Amino acid sequence: MRNDGIKGWGRNAAVAPSPRLIESLRSGLRILAPVLAAGLLMIALFGTGERTLHRLTGAIDQIVDRNLAGSVKLADINTRVQSVNARFNRLLAVKSAGRQGVDVDAELAAITAQVDNLASDLQSYRDVYATPAQRVRLDEILRKLADYKSAVAWVGSMLGIDFASTVSFIEPFGEVFNRVQVELTSIVTETSKDAQGQAVEATRQAEKTIRTFLYSAVAVMLGIALLAWLIGRYQQHLRISSEMLRQQVEARTAELRQANDDLAASADVLRQLGDAGLALTASLDLAEVHEALYRHLCGLIPMDAFGVVRLSGDGRDIVFEHFVLNGRALPAFSRSTRGATEPAARAMKLLTEVVTVGDDASIWMADVVGWADGARIRAAVWRPLVVSGNVLGLITVQSHDGDAYGPRTLEILRSACAYAAIAIANARSYRDLEATLSELRAAQDKLVQQEKMASLGRLVAGVAHEINTPLGVVLTAAGSLYGGVTDLRDAIAGGRLTRAALEQGIAEWADLATVVERNAVRTAALVKSFSAVAVDQVDSRPLETDLSVLLCDVVTLFRPALDRAAIRLDFVVADALVVRTIGESLTDALTRVMANTIDHAFASGQGGHVILSATAASDGGAVITIVDNGAGIPADALPHVCDPFFTTARGNGHPGLGLHVAFNQVTQRLNGSLVVESTQGQGTQVTLRIPSLDS
Known part of the structure; x- marks a missing residue:
């Protein structure tokens, strides 16, 4: 098996050439390619030169042939001109010898035909072979041949009439003919020289x-050789580079x-931090x-313990209000801030991050x-929570791994703590x-109750005062x-009654009865006005309300107060101004506005002028205005006059709810608007826009 493996390896080595050999072959091909291209270029150059020489040789042959043909044709024309001249001279000689057998007309006709042929050939030569300069000269020769033709015809007509005159004419004409031959001979000579x-x-x-x-071939060869050398050097440099x-x-x-x-890891961390920020700021519940x-944080950093810490109210203790160890939540506990080794106290006092590793972390836990x-x-980090310079507490994370909190992990923790600080600040602010x-709601309810009782007291006092006068009478x-x-009765019983005494008594009793009736009617009218003002609040359905009656009742209610304050009231309202609205809410709003005007617009005993008016609006509602010429409202207080509990006379027992309640009645129950406009020192105008309400 070992030999087979060696043989197989040898075959593979023979089949697959080494990378160095392949690179050498590639380098050789890179060098040979320009040389082959140069050879092909040289072949193309020599082929182009050969074709150019052939073209030049053909051009030379064409020039020679053209000029030779032109010279031959011109020499032939010249010879034929001489022949025509000789034939004409021979005719003259035969005629002068007195020979009678010659047909003069036939000879002249033949001579004329030859002259026409000469002229035609000469024109052909001019159009094909002549140069521009020669064409001018040939045109002159053609003109002379035409004259010669005319002269031949004239001579023929004159031979039988006056032979002597004809002969004398021929001599100078012959000279002209000689010049034509000279001119043709000159053109032939010039054409030969030009050819x-x-x-x-x-x-x-x-x-x-x-x-x-x-020269080009040699230069190209040298350039190609230089290019091949440069390419080789460049390829070597390029290979190294x-x-x-x-x-690299x-x-x-x-x-x-x-x-x-x-x-990618950072992006995932940032995504998790973003999710954490959203989750933290989405809730206002501290737990x-x-x-x-x-x-x-459990998904972002290694963490076996986690705690949220705050200072106690007196600042003496550090309260761990949320602490989790190994996934188990521990009850809240506290540590003293006076402990020198307490890392949480150091972190909060120095407003810096504290990292404890090894035994320090173990001892604390x-x-x-x-x-x-x-x-x-084995490792713990204490990170303060600071928002706008205020220390809210701190966060601690702790791990069993002593190397758990490196620079990257601490950066993640810092970012999470920044989100946490904002979320905890929002939650605590929301709780506070x-x-x-x-507390404010309780105070508002208390003040509203006080205002109701004060209003009721003022109402009862006003009612008592108004009714006491007619009742006393x-x-x-x-x-x-x-x-x-x-x-x-005593006078009747004692028999002392007289008619005069009876009449006097009856008159006095009639006057007293009139006084009683008038004051009883006044008392009834006051009770009716008070009843209109104190409408039952349960019945708050929109009804057709005559504003002339409602405003008159309100004025009647405030007439004593206006008289006591020496305030003159002008009441302007159209008759039968009916609006579908909630009468008790409108009465309550007007009552509060009027009371506010009497209490704040004029100084005590100063007096003043108030105009109460009502006009119809284009939408079916009404516009009610209360205008006074009192002290006005300061510019800084004007935007707040309808705010709850805002008043400039709290020391006089005014809680600041009058205009606020009126504003709420008009805007919320009547769906209208209440606008206060004022310039300090120039009075105030309150405008109520009351729409017509549906059922």
């Missing part, structure tokens, strides 16, 4: 192109992986806050619960607020009437 020059230039360009391709970078990436990846793990804090359970505690609110008049009747 030679173009051929020479094309040859020179071909040689230059060959040299350029050769890649290896270093790979190592591996190290950085490991760091990032660890950082991601730490971040629930303690339980929530203990429950969430053993002193609390005994050595059986306490000796196992509930106690204060209960009635009693006095009744006594006088009784005395007169007694005197009459």
Whole structure:
């Protein structure tokens, strides 16, 4: 089996080449690749040069062929011109010799046809072969050939008429014809020279192109060789850098992986801290806050004991109002702040975090619960709870592990304690607020009762005062009437009654009866007004209420008080101003506003002016205003005049509930509004908007 294993390993080694060999092959391919590319580029360059030379050679051949063809064609035209000229001269010579067998017209027609052919060929040459400069000269030659043709026709017509004049004309025309031949010969010569020059230039360009391709090929080869060397050096450097970078990436990846793990753990801790903060601040019950804090800390940090501590009222003891050891809640206990080794006292006195480890933690816990359970505690943290500079107490967490509370765990504890401090402060404030609110409610009930009794006393006193006056008059008049009747009876019994005495007595008795009747009617009216004001509060259904009657009753009620204070009241209300409302609540509100005006608007004995008015509102309700020209209300007190227990005359027995009760009656029972507007020194206006209520 050992030999088989060796053979198998050998086969695997032969099949799988080593990484170094693979890397060497890759490096060789990286170097050969530019060389192969250079070779292919050189082949492409030489192929391009060869094609360019072929094109240049073809161009040269084309130039030569074109110029040669043009020269031949032009030389042919020149020869044919000479032939035409010679034929015409021969015709003239035959005619001058007097030969009669020559058909002059036929010869002239043939000459004219040759001239037309020459002109046509010359135009073809001009359009195909001539240069721009030559075209101008050829146009002039064509014009001269046209003139020659015309001259031939004229000569033919003149030969039979005046041969001598015709002959004299031919001589100068021949000179012109000679110049045409000279011009054609010159064009032929120039065309040949131009063709030679173009051929020479094309040859020179071909040689230059060959040299350029050769130089480019050499430069490309040198550049490729340099590039291959640089690529090799760069690949070597890149290989080294890649290896270093790979190592750095591996190290950085490991760091990032660890950082991601730490971040995930931190995110989970932050989530748990957020949940803890929500749970702590969601309740205002102190016991629930303690339980929530203990429950969430158990999932965040190692903890075998947990406690919430506060100072006692006198500051002499530290009270452990919530303490849990090994999952078991212990009864509340206290420790003295005078103990030098008490860690809770040190933490609260110095406002700093105290960490005890080892025997110090064990001794403290053993002193609390005994050595059986306490000796196992090896680490403890005492963290003060501070909110806005106020020390609320502290939190302690303790563990069996001496290394349980490292920097990260302490940071988690500090964050949790910050949430806990706010939650405990809110819970304690709520508890204190509930106690204060209960006291305030009791005081409010007491003051409301006092205000009711005081109002009842003032009402009874006002009623007694108002009724006493007419009742006193009635009693006095009744006594006088009784005395007169007694005197009459005695006079009748004694026989002393006279007619005059009887008439006088009857007149006096009639006056006394009138006085009794008038004062009895006044007393009945007062009792009726008092009954309207003191409507039974049980019947609070909305009813059709005539405000002119209700306000008149209120004015009647306060008329004595207004007279005593020398206050003039103007009462303005429309007749039959009916609003569906709760009459007793509106009467109560108006009574309190009027009483407040009489008590506070005017100084004692000063007097003043009050206007009470009521108008209809657009929504079917009414607007009632009480305006006075009294002292007004200070600007700082105006926003609080409807607050409960707010008064500026508490020393005079006013508890500060008058306008508050009126405001509540109008806004809560009548669904209206009560607005107080005032400027100090310029009086006050109270506006009541009373809507029409449904049944």
